Amino acid sequence: MTSHTNKYQDFLRAKVKGALEEAKAASNLTHQGVKGTILEILISKLFRPLLPSDIGIGTGQIVEMYTGKTSTQIDIILYDKSILPPVLFDESTGIFPVEAVLYTIEVKTTLSKKDLRIAHESAKKLNSFSYLPGLENEDGTDKHHSIDKVKSVVFALNSTLTGNNLTEAERYKSIYYPDEFPYLISICVVGDAYWFNNGRVWIYHKGENEYDEVLSLIGGVSNTYKSVARSRNYPKLGKYIISTEGWGAGPTSRDFNGINVTCNMCGTESIQFPHFGMQSITINGFINIEEPCVCGGKLSSKEGSYKVVNGELAENYS
Structure with a gap:
């Protein structure tokens, strides 16, 4: 079977190649800041240049309004600041309202079963977050509607899996099945495959060209982020920032006829x-x-x- 590419895809593949070679080189370093360096490379040279420009990219923690609970530290957060803005401490690190978060990406240098289990638990906690309804009834009360929750992804430069006896999807299934739900929506291992769960079965892409699996991840996010964002509608920022305590009524502002x-x-x-x-x-x-x-x-x-x-x-x- 002949593989067909186009010039646009060839250009993206070259960008992916450069970013991942630099990230892999950084992964061989031994100092404590290796993870941070890899994240900086992937954010600035892979995800930010290749994803649509209206997707915000950051790192930090996700918060919900109702209980104030926060997620664990998330490596890469893809968000829509037009829904609700994050509070940033620098260019990309901050606290992100869950209603604005579309995807989370956990980055692993060499993916192990333990890493998958930790990522699964983080995604499970995030799945329990409540979302502000972004619609109102005619009387101003919240209108509950269908909301697409945050989609959690694992992205790895390598894997501890060897040989052909077990796939990443099968290894992950051994963690959650039969007692739980697969809270991770997709797994991408550079040089191996891109896996995603369509709700019924795990689908994979092992391309014939270099970094096809990474392009599939980028394409999958690009194809779905707008529908996730639309499902959130228009949650109110004031719900996060206005205190519910200390309110009262004063004198009338003018006379009304009764x-x-x-x-x-x-x-x-x-x-x-x-x-x-x-x-x-x-x-x-x-x-x-x-x-x-x-x-x-x-x-x-x-x-x-x-x-x-x-x-x-x-x-x-x-």
């Missing part, structure tokens, strides 16, 4: 201040209040003619 109403069950009389959107109308008949009386009865005005200007009663009605 109306006397009576409960049809208990007979209690009260003054209400109904609002009618931004309408300017005349109401002939009764005005019914949406919120019921404390006894559950219906609150209604006397029959009459009521003038409404810009959604408010134009005068007091007794």
